[in-house]
Amino acid sequence: DSGVTQTPKHLITATGQRVTLRCSPRSGDLSVYWYQQSLDQGLQFLIQYYNGEERAKGNILERFSAQQFPDLHSELNLSSLELGDSALYFCASSTLEGQGGAGAFFGQGTRLTVV
Amino acid sequence: DQQVKQNSPSLSVQEGRISILNCDYTNSMFDYFLWYKKYPAEGPTFLISISSIKDKNEDGRFTVFLNKSAKHLSLHIVPSQPGDSAVYFCAARGAMGGSQGNLIFGKGTKLSVKP
Numbered sequence: 001d002s003g004v005t006q007t008p009k010h011l012i013t014a015t016g017q018r019v020t021l022r023c024s025p026r027s028g029d030l031s032v033y034w035y036q037q038s039l040d041q042g043l044q045f046l047i048q049y050y051n052g053e054e055r056a057k058g059n060i061l062e063r064f065s066a067q068q069f070p071d072l073h074s075e076l077n078l079s080s081l082e083l084g085d086s087a088l089y090f091c092a093s094s095t096l097e098g099q100g101g102a103g104a105f106f107g108q109g110t111r112l113t114v115v
Numbered sequence: 116d117q118q119v120k121q122n123s124p125s126l127s128v129q130e131g132r133i134s135i136l137n138c139d140y141t142n143s144m145f146d147y148f149l150w151y152k153k154y155p156a157e158g159p160t161f162l163i164s165i166s167s168i169k170d171k172n173e174d175g176r177f178t179v180f181l182n183k184s185a186k187h188l189s190l191h192i193v194p195s196q197p198g199d200s201a202v203y204f205c206a207a208r209g210a211m212g213g214s215q216g217n218l219i220f221g222k223g224t225k226l227s228v229k230p
Contacts, residue, residue, distance in 0.1 A: 002158060002160065004158070033217065035220075040222065041222060042119070042121075042204060042220035042221050042222040042223060043159070043204065043206075043218075043220040044220075045217045045218065045219070048217060056217055058217060090158055090159070092158075103149045103151065103161045103164065103206065103208075103218060104161075104218075105160075105161070106151075106158030106159045106160070107158050108156065108157055108158050109158050
């Protein structure tokens with residue numbers, strides 16, 4: 001158990017809909033990262049928050065947004081969903097503002113299926 | 116364009132033998148390299164890392180070798196055990212475009228260790 005909790009584990013929704021994925025980081029971790037893993041792809045970095053503030057953006061679509069709340073949990077909002085958004089979405093957390101030598105600790109992921 | 120490449124999607128090895136997983140990268144500014152292991156239905160877990168100033172790091176059965184001139188790293192597992200069967204991701208860390216050292220992942224290599 002990495003200590004990072006993601007909910008829900010599975011999500012099936014229709015095209016055009018909006019969903020929210022939730023992540024609770026490890027106790028004490030201030031950084032939260034979101035990654036997307038599509039079929040046969042490596043993990044693609046989406047966005048990072050550190051202590052409530054956005055720190056870095058990767059390949060995140062404009063239809064996607066995220067935030068980190070005062071209690072440090074984070075939510076990833078995906079809107080106007082398309083079939084191609086079907087993927088595993090991972091949240092990771094670390095104590096550091098950047099990912100140190102041990103990288104970050106990953107949650108189990110949320111599998112999103114858009115039908 | 117992929118900056119971190121794992122050219123072998125899969126690898127099969129006999130129990131007790133050596134497993135060698137390879138990874139190539141293109142960006143000479145990467146300062147840290149990490150290997151993650153991922154079992155089905157779980158998030159990636161950190162395995163071992165190496166700083167760009169070193170050429171070898173060892174942790175028990177796992178050794179990572181870095182060849183900076185060739186922009187190549189490899190993970191050696193000796194001896195391989197059936198429990199090592201998983202997908203292995205190579206990742207590189209480097210500051211890019213204002214990010215704080217976020218990880219860039221390869222697509223992974225699925226290792227199967229046969230009893």
